[in-house]
Amino acid sequence: MNLETIITHSPALIVAVPLLGAFLTPLVAKINDKVRNIFVILTVGLTAFLVYLLASDVLANGIRTYVFGGGSPVIGSGESAFAIRILFEVDGMNIFMAIIASILALAGVIYSWAFMKGNTGLDKYYTLILLMIAGMFGMILTGDMFNFFVFLEITSISACALIAFWTNKGRAVDAGFKYIVISSIGALFVLFAIGILYGQYNALNMAVLANSMQYTFLDKIALVLLIAGLAMKAGIVPMHMWLPDAYGRAPSPVTLILVGTTQASLYGVLRMSFTVYGGHLTTPLKQVGDITIDLSLLLGIVIVALAIVTILIGVLMALKQTNFKRMIAFAAVGEIGYIFLAIGTAITTITNDPNTGATILTGSGEMALKGGIFHIINDALDVGLLFLVAGAIYYAAKETSLDKMGGLARNLKYTTVFFLIGLLAVSGMPPMNGFASKLMIYQSTYQINPILAIVAILCSILLLAAFVKVFHAAFLGPKLPKFTGVKEVPKSMLIAMGIIACIIIFFGLFPDFVVNNIVQPAANALADNSIYITQVIGGGL
Amino acid sequence: MIFNIPFIAVAALVLIGLYAVVFKRNLIKIVIGITLIESGVNLFLITLAYRKDSTAPIYTASPGGIMSMPVPHALTLTSIVIGVAVLALMLSLVVYIYRHYKTLDVRKIGGGEEE
Amino acid sequence: MSGMSKIVKTITSIAFPFTMIYGLYIIAHGHLTPGGGFQGGAVVASRCAMILFAYGSVWTMGKIKEKHLSGLESLGAIGFICLAFFGLIFGLQYFFNNFLVGEKGLNLIFNQLAIGASNINTAGVLPLMNFAVGLKVIAGLFGIVLVMAYATSLKEGK
Numbered sequence: 001m002n003l004e005t006i007i008t009h010s011p012a013l014i015v016a017v018p019l020l021g022a023f024l025t026p027l028v029a030k031i032n033d034k035v036r037n038i039f040v041i042l043t044v045g046l047t048a049f050l051v052y053l054l055a056s057d058v059l060a061n062g063i064r065t066y067v068f069g070g071g072s073p074v075i076g077s078g079e080s081a082f083a084i085r086i087l088f089e090v091d092g093m094n095i096f097m098a099i100i101a102s103i104l105a106l107a108g109v110i111y112s113w114a115f116m117k118g119n120t121g122l123d124k125y126y127t128l129i130l131l132m133i134a135g136m137f138g139m140i141l142t143g144d145m146f147n148f149f150v151f152l153e154i155t156s157i158s159a160c161a162l163i164a165f166w167t168n169k170g171r172a173v174d175a176g177f178k179y180i181v182i183s184s185i186g187a188l189f190v191l192f193a194i195g196i197l198y199g200q201y202n203a204l205n206m207a208v209l210a211n212s213m214q215y216t217f218l219d220k221i222a223l224v225l226l227i228a229g230l231a232m233k234a235g236i237v238p239m240h241m242w243l244p245d246a247y248g249r250a251p252s253p254v255t256l257i258l259v260g261t262t263q264a265s266l267y268g269v270l271r272m273s274f275t276v277y278g279g280h281l282t283t284p285l286k287q288v289g290d291i292t293i294d295l296s297l298l299l300g301i302v303i304v305a306l307a308i309v310t311i312l313i314g315v316l317m318a319l320k321q322t323n324f325k326r327m328i329a330f331a332a333v334g335e336i337g338y339i340f341l342a343i344g345t346a347i348t349t350i351t352n353d354p355n356t357g358a359t360i361l362t363g364s365g366e367m368a369l370k371g372g373i374f375h376i377i378n379d380a381l382d383v384g385l386l387f388l389v390a391g392a393i394y395y396a397a398k399e400t401s402l403d404k405m406g407g408l409a410r411n412l413k414y415t416t417v418f419f420l421i422g423l424l425a426v427s428g429m430p431p432m433n434g435f436a437s438k439l440m441i442y443q444s445t446y447q448i449n450p451i452l453a454i455v456a457i458l459c460s461i462l463l464l465a466a467f468v469k470v471f472h473a474a475f476l477g478p479k480l481p482k483f484t485g486v487k488e489v490p491k492s493m494l495i496a497m498g499i500i501a502c503i504i505i506f507f508g509l510f511p512d513f514v515v516n517n518i519v520q521p522a523a524n525a526l527a528d529n530s531i532y533i534t535q536v537i538g539g540g541l
Numbered sequence: 542m543i544f545n546i547p548f549i550a551v552a553a554l555v556l557i558g559l560y561a562v563v564f565k566r567n568l569i570k571i572v573i574g575i576t577l578i579e580s581g582v583n584l585f586l587i588t589l590a591y592r593k594d595s596t597a598p599i600y601t602a603s604p605g606g607i608m609s610m611p612v613p614h615a616l617t618l619t620s621i622v623i624g625v626a627v628l629a630l631m632l633s634l635v636v637y638i639y640r641h642y643k644t645l646d647v648r649k650i651g652g653g654e655e656e
Numbered sequence: 657m658s659g660m661s662k663i664v665k666t667i668t669s670i671a672f673p674f675t676m677i678y679g680l681y682i683i684a685h686g687h688l689t690p691g692g693g694f695q696g697g698a699v700v701a702s703r704c705a706m707i708l709f710a711y712g713s714v715w716t717m718g719k720i721k722e723k724h725l726s727g728l729e730s731l732g733a734i735g736f737i738c739l740a741f742f743g744l745i746f747g748l749q750y751f752f753n754n755f756l757v758g759e760k761g762l763n764l765i766f767n768q769l770a771i772g773a774s775n776i777n778t779a780g781v782l783p784l785m786n787f788a789v790g791l792k793v794i795a796g797l798f799g800i801v802l803v804m805a806y807a808t809s810l811k812e813g814k
Contacts, residue, residue, distance in 0.1 A: 009744065016737065016740065016741070019737060020734075020737050020741070023730060023733040023734050023737060024730075024734065026726060026727075026730050027727075027730055027734075146616055146619075150619060150623070153623045153627075157623075157626055157627060157630060160630060160634075161630065164634060164637070167637055170637075170638065170641035170642055170650070173634055173637045173638055173641065174638060174650055176634055177568075177631065177634045177635070177638065180627065180630060180631055180634070181562065181571065181575065181631075184575055184579075184627050185562065185575065185578065188578050188579060188582050191582050191586075191620060192555075192582050192585065195582070195585050195586050195589060195613075195616075198589065198612075198613070198616075199589040204612075597690075599689060599690055618692075618694065618695075622694050625797075629800050632804075633804070636804070636807065636808075
């Protein structure tokens with residue numbers, strides 16, 4: 001069993017190892033509690049190691065596919081290809097999201113060793129976390145539309161059961177109910193769109209669908225349903241109502257991995273609009289004077305408008321909250337708005353290359369796409385670190401309301417430092433990683449329309465104001481008498497926060513290294529979908 | 542025209558389900574609305590599989606003639622299983638909410654700030 | 657909830673084995689006729705739920721402990737995923753491969769045994785996966801109904 005065989009089979013093993021771990025956990029838990037915790041951490045660690053192996057191969061050698069059950073994924077080749085088997089297809093964008101998911105999963109599981117001690121029903125908690133991680137990886141790595149839907153539902157069912165974990169508080173159960181209602185309606189819209197596409201083209205494979213798509217009226221309906229259904233799960237305004245409740249009332253390690261699943265739904269929007277509909281984004285829709293409005297311009301303007309509203313609502317609502325975790329949840333809504341702003345700007349600049357006829361991004365569109373993709377990983381890390389700090393304060397001082405906290409910096413020294421790092425990163429200050437990606441977003445949106453960049457910069461400054469207020473209220477100030485017995489949080493929580501803080505500082509000091517090696521292959525894979533198609537169909541496009 | 546009736550039924554089911562989720566106040570009625578939407582989408586998937594004058598695709602030694610397509614039948618089965626799991630989860634959450642708040646009215650649960 | 661009258665209990669006990677055989681038949685012939693793991697498992701689980709309604713949830717909870725059901729469910733799930741991993745070791749060295757179909761070695765014994773008996777053994781690893789999924793569905797669905805009925809009966813009692 002040499003390294004080459006492991007790398008060949010690793011797309012399937014990345015999904016299968018957490019699944020096997022999830023089914024073995026109730027049996028392992030009968031022995032001891034500590035053995036169960038170590039078993040779960042080892043499983044997630046093995047998955048992260050496999051992701052690292054696969055990443056080093058894909059970033060060096062290019063795209064890679066894996067067919068379940070052996071054989072070839074299509075019968076025939078070229079134009080008459082008929083898709084028959086389920087396959088996983090891993091290119092630059094997939095492996096980028098898998099790296100994010102593995103970092104978040106590892107930090108979350110290490111953090112929950114100490115945080116969840118003393119709760120009952122922990123067997124079911126660890127089983128559900130491993131199931132959620134397996135569903136998240138399956139959603140990211142797959143190349144088949146119906147497989148994507150099945151993993152989407154697995155992830156949302158396990159996430160709902162984990163949000164409502166503290167069943168003695170009625171508000172957590174209420175947040176879980178809201179989450180499952182909106183999640184399942186969004187997933188049913190996605191299934192409806194998959195049915196429409198299957199009925200027309202007789203294929204469920206993403207590459208074969210992208211090859212044989214003609215842009216008829218039914219396809220327009222399918223595109224709208226797909227983007228609306230997946231945006232419901234990603235928390236774009238006006239479908240963001242579940243986000244503050246679900247993020248604010250779940251246990252903190254669960255919120256960390258929930259951030260990962262929200263980013264995976266955002267990845268779904270990108271994959272559908274760039275790869276499956278990629279060849280038809282330049283269809284002209286109507287002529288106004290002598291400007292041709294084509295589909296990319298219309299789609300881009302709609303996405304940019306939604307993104308600006310999301311940023312404004314997220315940041316303004318964050319200013320008036322008094323509950324610590326709800327404020328961070330509204331800041332997370334604002335950050336998703338930034339990612340959408342960059343993606344919308346990139347879509348508006350897609351045109352046809354006059355020499356080769358392929359679709360490319362022009363001008364500042366490429367910087368916008370790179371900035372947006374870089375901001376995905378920065379947002380996940382920053383907001384994750386802030387949620388972990390909020391959980392640490394809840395564990396140590398049993399308080400979540402900002403009115404009643406004060407003077408905690410004397411007792412919780414390390415937590416204060418981590419909170420400072422997270423505050424600087426979220427609001428885009430150097431030398432943290434938020435500064436690098438937000439600078440790319442400001443520069444590229446300024447060239448489209450200056451007002452967008454001004455709104456974005458103003459909202460960053462408002463976020464800084466909100467979090468400085470939190471820092472002053474919670475950590476500085478005189479010592480309150482009821483906090484005299486508060487000690488520092490246990491080591492495993494500090495280790496988890498330390499991992500994320502080190503990665504944030506590393507990305508902030510060397511952004512060039514990250515952009516050239518990890519972000520650029522992802523942007524290349526999204527902008528041009530012909531490599532994705534020829535890998536499956538096999539030449540003769 | 543008579544072959545369009547299943548599609549009209551699909552549209553009616555989805556619209557009635559969406560109306561129940563958006564406008565009704567009882568929690569159980571919201572759950573029933575989601576089940577209606579799911580039934581509508583399953584019916585849509587099965588209707589896509591029918592070809593004119595075809596039989597069921599289950600024979601090992603077929604008596605001739607064409608058969609309807611078997612792939613959407615498998616997709617619908619998976620969707621029904623997922624629907625059962627979601628329904629069980631939602632009903633358990635409703636039992637917990639009733640035990641805590643003593644009412645099933647959507648406007649009276651939740652709200653307010655934390656402790 | 658409390659049980660029903662004596663007539664209902666007697667008729668349920670008599671009709672119980674026949675419907676169980678019907679459900680297990682649907683699971684076992686999943687690769688030849690319509691049916692399979694989930695459908696047969698749902699039939700058997702609704703049959704067990706009828707026992708629950710006829711005899712009352714307190715009596716049934718005394719006879720069947722919930723952690724036995726949990727253990728059976730885990731066993732079904734582990735069987736399914738181990739069959740998928742065996743495709744990685746034997747057969748064509750791919751995940752989820754159907755490694756019991758073919759003409760050599762172990763397969764010769766397995767397949768030649770039943771040619772002519774309506775081809776029941778010719779689908780390789782599929783019937784085994786059907787059994788694993790059917791076991792998991794029976795334990796899971798029956799566990800859900802049992803726990804819900806017991807929870808509501810507790811609330812009435814207090």
